[in-house]
Amino acid sequence: MIKHDVVVIGGGLAGMRAAVEAAERGADVAIVSKMHPVRSHSGAAQGGINAALGNTAEDTPANHAFDTAKGSDYLGDQDAIEAMCDDAPRQIIWLEHRGCIFSRLPDGRLAQRPFGGAGSPRTCYSADVTGLVILHTLWEQLERFNVKVYEEYFCTALCTEDGVGTGVVAYNMRNGQLELITAKATIFATGGCGRMYAKTTNGYASTADGLGIAFRGGLPIMDMEFVQFHPTSLKENGVLLSEAARGEGAHLLNSLGERFMFKYAPEKGELASRDVVSRAGWTEIMQGRGIDGCVLLDLRHLGREKILERLPQIRELALDATGKDAIDTPIPILPGMHYTMGGIETDKFGATRIPGIYAAGEAACVSVHGANRLGGNSLLETIVFGARSAKHACEYIKEIGDVRPSERTLKAEQERIDRWLSKNEGVRAPQIRAQMNKTMSENVFIFRNEKELTKAVDDLLEIRKTFDRDVYVMDKSKTFNTDLVHAMEVDFLIDAAMCVANGALARKESRGAQARTDYPERDDENWMLHTLAWRQDGQNPRLDYSRKVTITKWAPTVRSY
Amino acid sequence: MAQVKLDIFRYDEAVDAVPHRDTVEIDVPITMTVLDALETAKAEVDGSISFRRSCRSAICGSCSMNINGVTGLACKTPCKSVMNDDGVIQIDPMPNFQPMKDLVVHMDPFWDKYTRLKPYLQPADRDEDHELERRVSPADMKKLVDAANCVMCATCYALCPVVSVDPSFAGPAAIAYAYRFIEDVRDGKRKERLAQINEDYLWLCAHCYACSYCPKHVDPHDRIVDVKRATIQEGVMMDHPGPRHALVVNRTIKKTGMLAETEVILGTVGRFNFRAQLKVAPLGLRMAVKGKMPPPFLKPIPKADEVRTIFESLEVPT
Numbered sequence: 001m002i003k004h005d006v007v008v009i010g011g012g013l014a015g016m017r018a019a020v021e022a023a024e025r026g027a028d029v030a031i032v033s034k035m036h037p038v039r040s041h042s043g044a045a046q047g048g049i050n051a052a053l054g055n056t057a058e059d060t061p062a063n064h065a066f067d068t069a070k071g072s073d074y075l076g077d078q079d080a081i082e083a084m085c086d087d088a089p090r091q092i093i094w095l096e097h098r099g100c101i102f103s104r105l106p107d108g109r110l111a112q113r114p115f116g117g118a119g120s121p122r123t124c125y126s127a128d129v130t131g132l133v134i135l136h137t138l139w140e141q142l143e144r145f146n147v148k149v150y151e152e153y154f155c156t157a158l159c160t161e162d163g164v165g166t167g168v169v170a171y172n173m174r175n176g177q178l179e180l181i182t183a184k185a186t187i188f189a190t191g192g193c194g195r196m197y198a199k200t201t202n203g204y205a206s207t208a209d210g211l212g213i214a215f216r217g218g219l220p221i222m223d224m225e226f227v228q229f230h231p232t233s234l235k236e237n238g239v240l241l242s243e244a245a246r247g248e249g250a251h252l253l254n255s256l257g258e259r260f261m262f263k264y265a266p267e268k269g270e271l272a273s274r275d276v277v278s279r280a281g282w283t284e285i286m287q288g289r290g291i292d293g294c295v296l297l298d299l300r301h302l303g304r305e306k307i308l309e310r311l312p313q314i315r316e317l318a319l320d321a322t323g324k325d326a327i328d329t330p331i332p333i334l335p336g337m338h339y340t341m342g343g344i345e346t347d348k349f350g351a352t353r354i355p356g357i358y359a360a361g362e363a364a365c366v367s368v369h370g371a372n373r374l375g376g377n378s379l380l381e382t383i384v385f386g387a388r389s390a391k392h393a394c395e396y397i398k399e400i401g402d403v404r405p406s407e408r409t410l411k412a413e414q415e416r417i418d419r420w421l422s423k424n425e426g427v428r429a430p431q432i433r434a435q436m437n438k439t440m441s442e443n444v445f446i447f448r449n450e451k452e453l454t455k456a457v458d459d460l461l462e463i464r465k466t467f468d469r470d471v472y473v474m475d476k477s478k479t480f481n482t483d484l485v486h487a488m489e490v491d492f493l494i495d496a497a498m499c500v501a502n503g504a505l506a507r508k509e510s511r512g513a514q515a516r517t518d519y520p521e522r523d524d525e526n527w528m529l530h531t532l533a534w535r536q537d538g539q540n541p542r543l544d545y546s547r548k549v550t551i552t553k554w555a556p557t558v559r560s561y
Numbered sequence: 562m563a564q565v566k567l568d569i570f571r572y573d574e575a576v577d578a579v580p581h582r583d584t585v586e587i588d589v590p591i592t593m594t595v596l597d598a599l600e601t602a603k604a605e606v607d608g609s610i611s612f613r614r615s616c617r618s619a620i621c622g623s624c625s626m627n628i629n630g631v632t633g634l635a636c637k638t639p640c641k642s643v644m645n646d647d648g649v650i651q652i653d654p655m656p657n658f659q660p661m662k663d664l665v666v667h668m669d670p671f672w673d674k675y676t677r678l679k680p681y682l683q684p685a686d687r688d689e690d691h692e693l694e695r696r697v698s699p700a701d702m703k704k705l706v707d708a709a710n711c712v713m714c715a716t717c718y719a720l721c722p723v724v725s726v727d728p729s730f731a732g733p734a735a736i737a738y739a740y741r742f743i744e745d746v747r748d749g750k751r752k753e754r755l756a757q758i759n760e761d762y763l764w765l766c767a768h769c770y771a772c773s774y775c776p777k778h779v780d781p782h783d784r785i786v787d788v789k790r791a792t793i794q795e796g797v798m799m800d801h802p803g804p805r806h807a808l809v810v811n812r813t814i815k816k817t818g819m820l821a822e823t824e825v826i827l828g829t830v831g832r833f834n835f836r837a838q839l840k841v842a843p844l845g846l847r848m849a850v851k852g853k854m855p856p857p858f859l860k861p862i863p864k865a866d867e868v869r870t871i872f873e874s875l876e877v878p879t
């Protein structure tokens with residue numbers, strides 16, 4: 001049996017930042033990750049990370065907090081937002097001091113670029129590979145502190161004894177053994193769940209594992225109906241072309257060659273908040289002003305030199321997928337699933353309702369993003385709340401004695417896996433995933449209504465039942481059995497999708513990323529509430545609205561860009 | 562749509578004594594990548610086909626494998642660019658690694674090469690002395706950018722012939738990563754790092770350029786040249802054969818316009834290192850017998866001064 005004081009599930013930015021914080025505090029910490037940390041999807045983040053350094057224009061953490069609260073369509077908890085924005089400059093400097101390769105101003109300070117929904121340029125970056133350079137910096141720190149990484153261990157369940165978190169069960173992909181990993185404190189940093197949808201900017205491994213595990217472990221999942229669709233993803237494969245493109249001055253054009261954004265956001269145009277830009281793009285396409293179901297992202301006027309210096313990856317991704325060179329051709333793009341504002345409910349310290357269980361990063365919902373996340377705020381969230389959750393976990397472990405290993409959870413998990421492996425017929429997970437993808441893409445997209453959402457809820461319940469009854473795994477091997485791992489991922493994804501669809505159907509208003517055509521207005525009177533979803537075996541989740549939004553400084557007002 | 566026949570290396574280290582091959586036929590859109598094709602084959606035909614992948618956009622470094630015998634990222638390789646007239650694509654695990662299952666290999670030796678580098682910034686001064694960021698000019702940062710694009714996919718490591726004969730060689734990716742710290746003006750361990758990478762057989766690189774085929778344009782070969790140059794500039798480990806070899810080659814060509822083999826061999830092993838000279842003596846004898854031993858004192862070629870000018874114009878001022 002493996003045993004540590006603090007165990008972090010996930011080796012992305014949130015997980016590694018947490019582990020490094022715990023290591024710096026002298027805790028016995030380990031990371032459990034289904035991939036080598038540098039493979040994590042954080043590495044795909046292109047555009048940048050926000051902090052009010054004020055290096056290129058006057059800026060303050062309070063301005064940053066205001067933009068974030070407004071961007072959240074006033075559903076973000078403002079105490080958490082303020083905590084994040086206050087800490088941001090310190091965290092960026094922390095990364096820089098550890099060698100992060102950020103782009104610079106001529107005087108040697110960190111460069112900052114404008115991003116959507118932000119009052120001043122506050123996004124620090126490294127060309128268009130910001131996630132990758134930060135990921136490497138944190139991995140380097142793991143090496144420095146010799147943090148133990150259980151690499152290619154797939155976490156399947158969380159353990160509790162007497163209402164207290166006692167670690168997790170994980171499947172060692174290299175030899176097929178299920179192992180108990182006992183810990184006084186466990187931090188879930190398992191990333192997003194883009195794979196609920198067919199077309200997403202997320203990689204294959206963004207599969208809601210932490211959400212599903214926490215949900216089954218008795219924790220509520222918060223605000224899942226708020227799914228961010230990014231306005232500029234490639235039609236071919238869903239790959240993202242970062243907001244950095246627009247930050248650097250790219251235009252969005254419709255089939256008439258119009259810069260249509262100014263119709264929807266007269267002041268900010270292309271740099272309005274993401275939900276606004278996605279709805280605008282989709283409206284243009286729906287009203288017949290698209291080209292083959294896309295609008296165009298036009299970089300040509302930026303010129304070859306700027307494109308090659310600041311956006312080289314974006315150019316190459318577009319070239320690889322479409323054969324079009326952004327230097328001389330506009331690139332067809334459309335909105336695609338990008339980010340889940342919702343996640344495992346935590347307080348502003350990253351703690352969940354179960355003592356000893358924490359969550360951070362995209363898997364968590366603090367909530368700092370509310371109904372819509374601003375670009376550059378998610379990397380920031382991973383760093384700030386990765387560190388904060390570890391800090392609190394380290395204090396927590398001082399106060400509790402040894403925890404008991406949960407043999408019964410291990411046994412239950414072994415039975416679940418054996419059941420799938422022993423069957424030789426039924427339905428395989430990829431086929432079930434395809435059904436889920438279909439209903440999510442058709443019925444829980446940018447514009448929503450009661451009829452479609454009801455259909456999605458019904459479909460998903462049916463899909464849940466099919467999975468529970470019929471799923472089987474074809475590969476029986478004990479070595480690197482990704483067929484089994486993918487089945488577990490689909491299991492978790494269905495849970496996440498059910499939270500999204502049920503939350504969206506119940507929320508009878510439009511706010512941020514949730515646009516209901518049958519309830520087009522924001523309803524502050526009745527809906528300044530977070531959605532909490534609790535799992536009920538084989539049924540739709542139970543929804544609870546007992547958590548109110550925390551307002552500190554900024555009362556909701558009309559949101560325009 | 563096109564029909565693709567994936568001819569896949571199959572192996573499970575826990576049960577198979579030897580590998581075998583399977584052919585899987587699928588219909589895929591013509592724009593699909595090899596990774597998409599594998600994903601489809603796994604989802605629709607045979608769930609046991611195993612490979613690593615995550616980002617499908619050439620940024621996570623998971624999916625390097627041999628495609629028709631050439632190592633590369635499956636997610637960056639369109640099927641149409643590699644299938645033959647019958648639609649066949651051959652897929653094998655990366656060479657220079659121990660296979661684990663199908664296309665999945667044991668990566669540990671590759672990661673160990675990084676660990677040996679102490680791959681983290683060791684600043685020249687204290688963090689506390691900087692309330693804000695350390696100032697670094699855009700030009701100094703730009704030097705690191707190419708190396709920073711590395712996604713640790715190990716394509717270059719798999720392609721490297723020296724790794725295949727001597728696994729103690731650091732390999733192109735790790736040397737490029739070492740460069741990233743060696744050239745970082747914030748780092749305080751330039752000499753120690755150069756010494757370390759020399760210990761890890763920097764000079765074994767045969768400059769074959771195979772690793773220039775890097776999907777992220779890191780061009781590790783060029784970084785290796787940079788690191789070698791820095792080694793000489795800093796005068797690190799100068800009594801080792803590597804730097805000595807480079808310097809003596811340079812010196813004889815500058816002097817005579819020709820490679821003076823005798824001098825190069827003596828210079829490389831060490832002019833006063835008689836024991837080592839004894840070791841290479843049989844080589845000298847064989848060369849003499851075959852009539853390949855150049856005279857000990859070469860007469861410069863007619864326009865040796867022009868050669869010298871070329872050399873000098875390429876020399877980096879120290």
Ligand SMILES: Cc1cc2nc3c(=O)[nH]c(=O)nc-3n(C[C@H](O)[C@H](O)[C@H](O)COP(=O)(O)OP(=O)(O)OC[C@H]3O[C@@H](n4cnc5c(N)ncnc54)[C@H](O)[C@@H]3O)c2cc1C
Nearest residue numbers: 010011012013014034042047048155191361362376378379
């Ligand atoms: C293409 C793209 C571009 C983006 N660009 C930006 C940007 O410019 N700025 C910005 O602020 N945000 C951006 N985002 C969002 C941001 O990158 C992510 O929200 C953030 O990186 C998530 O980090 P994370 O650490 O929470 O999760 P991840 O980086 O996804 O890491 C998850 C980790 O958990 C592990 N894991 C998952 N499940 C399990 C399990 N069952 N068992 C064990 N381990 C598990 C994985 O191995 C991985 O190590 C972008 C997102 C995408 C998809």
Ligand code: SF4
Nearest residue numbers: 711712714715717775
């Ligand atoms: S240098 Fe290039 S080929 Fe080598 S590991 Fe890095 S990205 Fe891959």
Ligand code: SF4
Nearest residue numbers: 721766767769770772
């Ligand atoms: S150039 Fe050097 S490091 Fe690169 S593949 Fe050839 S021998 Fe290996």
Ligand code: FES
Nearest residue numbers: 617621622624636
């Ligand atoms: S899947 Fe990430 S590099 Fe190919």
